[in-house]
Amino acid sequence: DVKVTQSSRYLVKRTGEKVFLECVQDMDHENMFWYRQDPGLGLRLIYFSYDVKMKEKGDIPEGYSVSREKKERFSLILESASTNQTSMYLCATYRGDMNTEAFFGQGTRLTVV
Amino acid sequence: GNSVTQMEGPVTLSEEAFLTINCTYTATGYPSLFWYVQYPGEGLQLLLKATKADDKGSNKGFEATYRKETTSFHLEKGSVQVSDSAVYFCALSGGSARQLTFGSGTQLTVLP
Numbered sequence: 001d002v003k004v005t006q007s008s009r010y011l012v013k014r015t016g017e018k019v020f021l022e023c024v025q026d027m028d029h030e031n032m033f034w035y036r037q038d039p040g041l042g043l044r045l046i047y048f049s050y051d052v053k054m055k056e057k058g059d060i061p062e063g064y065s066v067s068r069e070k071k072e073r074f075s076l077i078l079e080s081a082s083t084n085q086t087s088m089y090l091c092a093t094y095r096g097d098m099n100t101e102a103f104f105g106q107g108t109r110l111t112v113v
Numbered sequence: 114g115n116s117v118t119q120m121e122g123p124v125t126l127s128e129e130a131f132l133t134i135n136c137t138y139t140a141t142g143y144p145s146l147f148w149y150v151q152y153p154g155e156g157l158q159l160l161l162k163a164t165k166a167d168d169k170g171s172n173k174g175f176e177a178t179y180r181k182e183t184t185s186f187h188l189e190k191g192s193v194q195v196s197d198s199a200v201y202f203c204a205l206s207g208g209s210a211r212q213l214t215f216g217s218g219t220q221l222t223v224l225p
Contacts, residue, residue, distance in 0.1 A: 035215075
């Protein structure tokens with residue numbers, strides 16, 4: 001069974017904290033993505049990575065950064081959490097071909113108080 | 114850039130009713146089109162896909178046809194079940210971008 005594992009299902013953090021969301025995949029896929037999911041807005045792309053140490057900004061990168069030191073792991077970092085970053089965060093991965101299936105983690109529900 | 118416009122929900126149906134969720138897209142080139150489903154408490158999973166014009170994707174009784182002339186990929190099912198209650202996302206890939214672009218999602222609730 002293919003697996004995309006996000007480190008936490010639920011997180012509660014305080015405003016101004018630095019927050020790390022981890023995603024690990026066991027499929028040897030090159031491409032990894034971070035999305036946030038908000039009601040009525042669907043999924044919006046934050047950052048993605050096509051290879052180790054490579055990263056590209058998505059549609060809403062402000063307030064976030066990422067790290068990909070190993071192929072299987074892609075981390076999303078909230079440098080200084082704010083209440084408007086309260087959301088569901090989804091990690092996804094797929095093989096090189098965009099016509100193939102993307103696999104998603106179960107999501108991390110982050111609440112910033 | 115690419116964009117996906119999806120029928121807004123929520124949609125509530127009785128069991129065995131017919132389902133249509135509309136999806137239209139804007140893209141340059143020749144994108145692939147997908148429907149993903151998110152069951153409560155889970156991540157998204159692929160429901161079906163179509164990679165070229167006039168292709169029909171199908172799975173679990175759901176169908177969608179890639180219509181290039183109307184830039185649409187509407188999801189249909191002839192007889193919904195309670196277990197189909199979920200959020201459905203239309204998405205595209207390729208065209209001018211190398212990542213998936215999603216619609217806003219449609220919440221479907223099926224009542225017994």
